Amino acid sequence: MRSTLYLKFILIYIAFGFLSIFTVATLGSTLLATNLETKIGGELYKEANLMGKEYLPGFFTNTLSLNDTQVQLNGLTAYLHADVWITDRNGKLLLSSHSNPSTSSPAQITDFNPAEAGNEQYLIGNYHNYFSEEMITVIAPVTQGFYTKGYILIHKSYSDLTETKDSILNVIYITLLVIYILSFSILLGLHFFIYRPLRKITEAAKQYASGNLDHEIHINTDDEVGYLSASLNYMSNQLKDMNSYQKKFIANVSHDFRSPLTSIKGYVNAIADGTIPVEMYDKYLNIILFETERLTDLTQDLLTLNEFDTKELLLDKSSFDIHEIIRTTAISFEGRCTAKKISIELLFASKTIFVYADKRKIQQVLYNLLDNAVKFSNADSSIYVETTEHGGKVFVSVKDAGIGIPKKSINQIWERFYKTDLSRGKDKKGTGLGLAIVKEIINAHGESINVISTEGVGTEFIFSLSKK
Numbered sequence: 500m501r502s503t504l505y506l507k508f509i510l511i512y513i514a515f516g517f518l519s520i521f522t523v524a525t526l527g528s529t530l531l532a533t534n535l536e537t538k539i540g541g542e543l544y545k546e547a548n549l550m551g552k553e554y555l556p557g558f559f560t561n562t563l564s565l566n567d568t569q570v571q572l573n574g575l576t577a578y579l580h581a582d583v584w585i586t587d588r589n590g591k592l593l594l595s596s597h598s599n600p601s602t603s604s605p606a607q608i609t610d611f612n613p614a615e616a617g618n619e620q621y622l623i624g625n626y627h628n629y630f631s632e633e634m635i636t637v638i639a640p641v642t643q644g645f646y647t648k649g650y651i652l653i654h655k656s657y658s659d660l661t662e663t664k665d666s667i668l669n670v671i672y673i674t675l676l677v678i679y680i681l682s683f684s685i686l687l688g689l690h691f692f693i694y695r696p697l698r699k700i701t702e703a704a705k706q707y708a709s710g711n712l713d714h715e716i717h718i719n720t721d722d723e724v725g726y727l728s729a730s731l732n733y734m735s736n737q738l739k740d741m742n743s744y745q746k747k748f749i750a751n752v753s754h755d756f757r758s759p760l761t762s763i764k765g766y767v768n769a770i771a772d773g774t775i776p777v778e779m780y781d782k783y784l785n786i787i788l789f790e791t792e793r794l795t796d797l798t799q800d801l802l803t804l805n806e807f808d809t810k811e812l813l814l815d816k817s818s819f820d821i822h823e824i825i826r827t828t829a830i831s832f833e834g835r836c837t838a839k840k841i842s843i844e845l846l847f848a849s850k851t852i853f854v855y856a857d858k859r860k861i862q863q864v865l866y867n868l869l870d871n872a873v874k875f876s877n878a879d880s881s882i883y884v885e886t887t888e889h890g891g892k893v894f895v896s897v898k899d900a901g902i903g904i905p906k907k908s909i910n911q912i913w914e915r916f917y918k919t920d921l922s923r924g925k926d927k928k929g930t931g932l933g934l935a936i937v938k939e940i941i942n943a944h945g946e947s948i949n950v951i952s953t954e955g956v957g958t959e960f961i962f963s964l965s966k967k
Contacts (some may be wrong), residue, residue: 540621547639559648572596581655633657853967875901898959
């Protein structure tokens with residue numbers, strides 16, 4: 500299947516060569532012979548009539564000597580490379596000139612008929628068997644006034660016509676051979692510029708069909724084939740990106756669901772084994788309910804994230820109290836903070852501050868930032884969540900006293916799946932997606948988020964929101 504197209508090109512090329520040679524050898528040879536017969540016969544007839552009207556009448560009136568006439572005939576013989584005869588009206592030979600000295604002419608032409616050519620200007624044959632080969636014969640009258648004094652006959656060997664035809668055909672054959680050889684460059688062009696690129700494209704299609712999206716088509720031309728290969732390369736890159744995005748989406752799901760599920764599991768186990776007293780059930784059941792609702796919201800968010808590009812998140816903006824969201828989110832970390840002896844300190848600029856944003860997504864931002872702060876904070880330390888107002892903006896700060904971020908990694912922490920070397924020991928189960936999600940949500944709001952960190956001292960994240 501792969502070599503079928505190439506084989507067709509070869510067969511077409513060979514067939515073209517044979518057909519060209521066959522056409523020239525048959526049709527071309529016949530047409531050329533016919534054309535040469537007509538042309539040579541016409542030229543001989545023209546010369547014969549010219550001699551019969553202009554020169555030979557003087558021979559019959561004795562104004563032109565026999566010697567002079569013979570010289571004229573010899574010149575005409577040399578010029579036409581033909582035998583020339585002069586006869587009287589009855590076919591009696593008066594003078595002759597031969598192109599070949601070994602030939603002879605009859606004293607009297609048997610059954611002489613000057614009109615035997617009929618409507619044609621010339622005859623083809625051995626002329627009454629006087630020649631051993633085919634000749635082209637023309638007969639023209641020698642006239643004086645209105646009287647015919649005799650006839651001039653010119654006999655030219657047909658082999659001369661054949662030689663002329665063969666020499667012309669040889670030139671045609673050589674030209675055809677050169678054209679055939681040169682046309683091989685067309686076949687080479689088809690091979691290098693069409694067939695080979697098509698093979699590469701076909702191979703690439705097979706690779707893509709088998710799942711190898713890393714295969715690339717190396718065709719760097721500016722024609723349609725190059726455009727097609729570039730399109731296929733782009734398609735494979737898009738498919739790879741889609742495959743990568745699917746993997747990232749699954750990682751996002753696992754990252755965003757793990758923490759709430761861990762919290763719910765922990766509180767349910769604590770209630771079940773009696774660690775939490777009965778009088779505290781309502782508080783922790785509310786926390787479990789809150790986490791359950793957050794899981795529902797996260798499910799919807801992640802489905803939306805999968806449906807739309809992450810840089811064009813659909814936001815459901817509303818006015819809400821940012822302090823309330825901070826308190827609710829901080830309470831969900833109570834169990835983990837107690838285990839590590841970490842406290843979360845809330846420093847608010849006022850009792851309430853209303854912002855205009857997507858409540859669920861900002862809640863997710865706060866959760867991810869606090870999750871990192873708790874994860875990387877040292878025991879017996881504090882995490883500070885502070886709000887400030889300035890120029891119509893509300894700034895939220897999440898500050899911890901943890902391991903910090905190396906200076907060289909500051910610009911990379913927003914990349915998906917990126918983890919600093921310092922965080923790997925404390926974040927064995929993390930996927931490196933938390934801060935990437937935070938960055939995308941804040942950017943979708945048209946706001947900014949910054950980080951200030953000192954290795955071994957702590958980290959502070961500050962993001963802005965529009966004040967209502």
